[in-house]
Amino acid sequence: MAATDKALAGLRQMIASGELGPRAKFPPEPELCDHLGVSRSSLREAVRSLAALGVIESRHGSGTYVSALDPASIISRFSLSVELIPLEGVLELLEVRRVLESHATAAAAARQDPELAIKLGEILDRLESTTDATEIHFLDAEFHGAICSAGGNSTVTALTGVIRGRGGHYRIFEPGADFNAIKQTSDRGHRAILSAIATRDPAAAATAASAHIAQTELWLRALRPEPQPDLP
Amino acid sequence: MAATDKALAGLRQMIASGELGPRAKFPPEPELCDHLGVSRSSLREAVRSLAALGVIESRHGSGTYVSALDPASIISRFSLSVELIPLEGVLELLEVRRVLESHATAAAAARQDPELAIKLGEILDRLESTTDATEIHFLDAEFHGAICSAGGNSTVTALTGVIRGRGGHYRIFEPGADFNAIKQTSDRGHRAILSAIATRDPAAAATAASAHIAQTELWLRALRPEPQPDLP
DNA sequence: GACCGTAATTGGTCTGAGGACTTACGCTTC
DNA sequence: GAAGCGTAAGTCCTCAGACCAATTACGGTC
Incomplete structure (x- = not known):
């Protein structure tokens, strides 16, 4: 499985499993890289994908969060x-x-x-x-x-x-x-x-x-x- | 304007303006970086965003293409x-x-x-x-x-x-x-x-x-x- | 207790290198 | 001449390291 896809699947699984609910905060990027077994570039591309779909929000200097997950947004x-x-x-x-x-x-x-x-x-x-x-x-x-x-x-x-x-x-x-x-x-x-x-x-x-x-x-x-x- | 956003806007503009129609092929990454004025990392994150939305498709070893742009897909x-x-x-x-x-x-x-x-x-x-x-x-x-x-x-x-x-x-x-x-x-x-x-x-x-x-x-x-x- | 400045945390961007897949071309063979 | 094949070029994919920018947290000062 490709690196970015692996990261993407991992991130989605963290949300789907209930480990992270709406508005929850993800661990910092280096920690996620280690957990998912991919480089920072690949992780960031996966995060961008989910951000484009409105599932994740990255805030510069603050962290990466699950969105509100409401259908309208x-x-x-x-x-x-x-x-x-x-x-x-x-x-x-x-x-x-x-x-x-x-x-x-x-x-x-x-x-x-x-x-x-x-x-x-x-x-x-x-x-x-x-x-x-x-x-x-x-x-x-x-x-x-x-x-x-x-x-x-x-x-x-x-x-x-x-x-x-x-x-x-x-x-x-x-x-x-x-x-x-x-x-x-x-x-x-x-x-x-x-x-x-x-x-x-x-x-x-x-x-x-x-x-x-x-x-x-x-x-x-x-x-x-x-x-x-x-x-x- | 942030680098990734600049790349994102540039890519969308290339499609919206009609410069690239459905299934058209984008220039190679280095060329796009030069044209849009961003690094490859930022360009790739922008491409990932549009790919997640079904607007762009990247094919390993082949190139990056505009999707068919049909509503169903x-x-x-x-x-x-x-x-x-x-x-x-x-x-x-x-x-x-x-x-x-x-x-x-x-x-x-x-x-x-x-x-x-x-x-x-x-x-x-x-x-x-x-x-x-x-x-x-x-x-x-x-x-x-x-x-x-x-x-x-x-x-x-x-x-x-x-x-x-x-x-x-x-x-x-x-x-x-x-x-x-x-x-x-x-x-x-x-x-x-x-x-x-x-x-x-x-x-x-x-x-x-x-x-x-x-x-x-x-x-x-x-x-x-x-x-x-x-x-x- | 409130305010403020500094330091730590965290995401954003850039650069350079090497690997993996696809495509195109030229060669060989029939 | 046409089909098959191997090589080479083109292109995206991944990784690593460094530095920048924004936010947050902490401690000191008033």
């Missing part, structure tokens, strides 16, 4: 890879988002939280009064994110958030020929979702959310140009 | 981290599986593929005639996996597969007090799903799948003992 790490997926793959991901977010929107509507509808209304007021692509993207994420949070499953919120972030790299809302038509359709979709939530109608909320995201899928299918995400 | 990489999530988190994940697999099962029922029903029936015949925990787990995965595949979205298949793999580490089907009752309930659930698919009733299929997975959630809530997954 682990899923958030996917954005690093999902943002690189080409358009064809994004369409498959959007179906996942449509199904999950439709479910979450229905749950949000069933929750009967009056403050949610007020908050969403404020977001939409701002969203409808702007034409700046960046701000549109931000407010759209805030709107859908708030609904998913109200749905009560943080894993769903994280997963839909990652997918939404990827789709956002395709500039649907760039000022252009169809900009006004697309923006109006999008705004109407948002209002339909809010209306269903405000009237506490889960079925209507699910349908509205599903239709709204399906519309996004259609737009993405229409614009097949090359992706050009800006990375930090 | 990237999502499959999640199993490395999802398998370490504690029980509380698994319950949230199971809700995701319930929603997605319910959707996929409905889609499979709508597909009207006679061979699918035959194949599923054979799997259930074998599943109902065994009491071996390992074989039960394997056949259960085969049954649900075949249905998801028929649903037509490989991302959904990969995602539900990862979650199912995690839940499987909790030994619901260990011979014990409630073994017979649980097994019979599970078998009935599978038959209900198959029946809905065979009669091409998407709504019934969705309901049956949802109920079946919801039942699994109940069982997992009931057994709160420590997780003990066996890792390779």
Whole structure:
């Protein structure tokens, strides 16, 4: 077995066996090297692998720790890879988002939280009064994110958030020929979702959310140009 | 900016900008080090990070390549981290599986593929005639996996597969007090799903799948003992 | 008891060397 | 001329040692 793989397996086993629970601290690197029987380079590469997956966190000068191991933060790490997926793959991901977010929107509507509808209304007021692509993207994420949070499953919120972030790299809302038509359709979709939530109608909320995201899928299918995400 | 982060950003940018497409080959390590301005150690740690996320593949003696970048294979990489999530988190994940697999099962029922029903029936015949925990787990995965595949979205298949793999580490089907009752309930659930698919009733299929997975959630809530997954 | 500076601990980075695997090329052979 | 084979080049993998940077812990000072 290769050195790095051996280290990787050893580290995972330490967590899986319960020897180290969430937020627990690993022994210092030299000690781990001795315990796992690999060099420091190989150990560090293994640690990096698990850190990329959100399982481990290294803090300079402090130590190496097991992460909180909650699904939401682990899923958030996917954005690093999902943002690189080409358009064809994004369409498959959007179906996942449509199904999950439709479910979450229905749950949000069933929750009967009056403050949610007020908050969403404020977001939409701002969203409808702007034409700046960046701000549109931000407010759209805030709107859908708030609904998913109200749905009560943080894993769903994280997963839909990652997918939404990827789709956002395709500039649907760039000022252009169809900009006004697309923006109006999008705004109407948002209002339909809010209306269903405000009237506490889960079925209507699910349908509205599903239709709204399906519309996004259609737009993405229409614009097949090359992706050009800006990375930090 | 830290060296490894600089290398990580550089590598991602090479892919995101389109300079390197799926399956493209990276320059040799020394060349990349020079281009990115970091040492080989830092570069290799960055490569390991992206490899863990399924974005990059290193082949010993050959070179470093961009992966196929398809959503299914990237999502499959999640199993490395999802398998370490504690029980509380698994319950949230199971809700995701319930929603997605319910959707996929409905889609499979709508597909009207006679061979699918035959194949599923054979799997259930074998599943109902065994009491071996390992074989039960394997056949259960085969049954649900075949249905998801028929649903037509490989991302959904990969995602539900990862979650199912995690839940499987909790030994619901260990011979014990409630073994017979649980097994019979599970078998009935599978038959209900198959029946809905065979009669091409998407709504019934969705309901049956949802109920079946919801039942699994109940069982997992009931057994709160420590997780003990066996890792390779 | 609170504050602060120093020392110890720990992860981050770089360099250099040799080993292991894959691939490509040229040679031999039929 | 084509197939098989062995060698050589290319490339990633692993190890070792040294030094840097950030955090933490300790002791002294006020």
